[in-house]
Amino acid sequence: xxxxxxxxxxxxxxxxxxxxxxxxxxxxxxxxxxxxxxxxxxxxxxxxxxxxxxxxxxxxxxxxxxxxxxxxxxxxxxxxxxxxxxxxxxxxxxxxxxxxxxxxxxx
Amino acid sequence: xxxxxxxxxxxxxxxxxxxxxxxxxxxxxxxxxxxxxxxxxxxxxxxxxxxxxxxxxxxxxxxxxxxxxxxxxxxxxxxxxxxxxxxxxxxxxxxxxxxxxxxxxxxxxxxxxxxxxxx
Numbered sequence: 001x002x003x004x005x006x007x008x009x010x011x012x013x014x015x016x017x018x019x020x021x022x023x024x025x026x027x028x029x030x031x032x033x034x035x036x037x038x039x040x041x042x043x044x045x046x047x048x049x050x051x052x053x054x055x056x057x058x059x060x061x062x063x064x065x066x067x068x069x070x071x072x073x074x075x076x077x078x079x080x081x082x083x084x085x086x087x088x089x090x091x092x093x094x095x096x097x098x099x100x101x102x103x104x105x106x107x
Numbered sequence: 108x109x110x111x112x113x114x115x116x117x118x119x120x121x122x123x124x125x126x127x128x129x130x131x132x133x134x135x136x137x138x139x140x141x142x143x144x145x146x147x148x149x150x151x152x153x154x155x156x157x158x159x160x161x162x163x164x165x166x167x168x169x170x171x172x173x174x175x176x177x178x179x180x181x182x183x184x185x186x187x188x189x190x191x192x193x194x195x196x197x198x199x200x201x202x203x204x205x206x207x208x209x210x211x212x213x214x215x216x217x218x219x220x221x222x223x224x225x226x
Contacts, residue, residue: 034212036152043216044152049207055214087152091211095168096142096154 004099019075023088116220129186129203137181140206145199
């Protein structure tokens with residue numbers, strides 16, 4: 001099973017700042033990695049798939065990069081609705097696995 | 108628009124069974140692979156099971172193999188998860204999720220259904 005490690009666990013930022021989230025895989029997942037946003041009490045939302053492709057309807061302030069074992073989700077100029085928990089997920093190997101999550105909180 | 112509505116959760120004793128359902132609408136259900144993903148209290152997301160678009164193939168995470176069965180009825184646009192021999196560590200919110208095209212990413216999710224395994 002591929003283990004995904006996300007860092008930091010918590011990121012405290014103000015609206016308008018840039019958020020940089022990291023996801024590291026225990027072995028190469030090529031570019032087969034996605035990012036999700038999860039608000040409390042809501043369904044998770046797909047943001048980025050295959051490392052750098054924005055999903056339908058996702059604002060341009062969200063961008064993804066990386067390949068192999070190191071990936072980054074960047075959120076430019078945080079909006080109030082962006083404060084949430086973010087998960088990465090790999091599809092390189094079965095079983096599909098998620099990272100432990102990064103909580104982006106208001107500073 | 109895509110809608111996934113789960114039902115069937117609740118409180119159950121260890122060792123007992125429960126069946127979750129997920130009613131789908133707003134897309135051609137029989138064209139897509141479907142998954143169950145869960146989130147234990149205070150924990151992250153965890154993939155549980157997948158079924159192919161036509162129901163011919165299934166796969167599970169190791170901890171539920173032999174206890175859980177994923178199935179679908181394409182005539183009813185409904186996904187199921189039969190959970191047997193439930194354990195306290197199966198306590199979680201269970202989400203059904205639709206694949207993005209042929210890729211095992213999840214582009215639509217249900218609102219989640221809480222399953223609590225407790226005596």
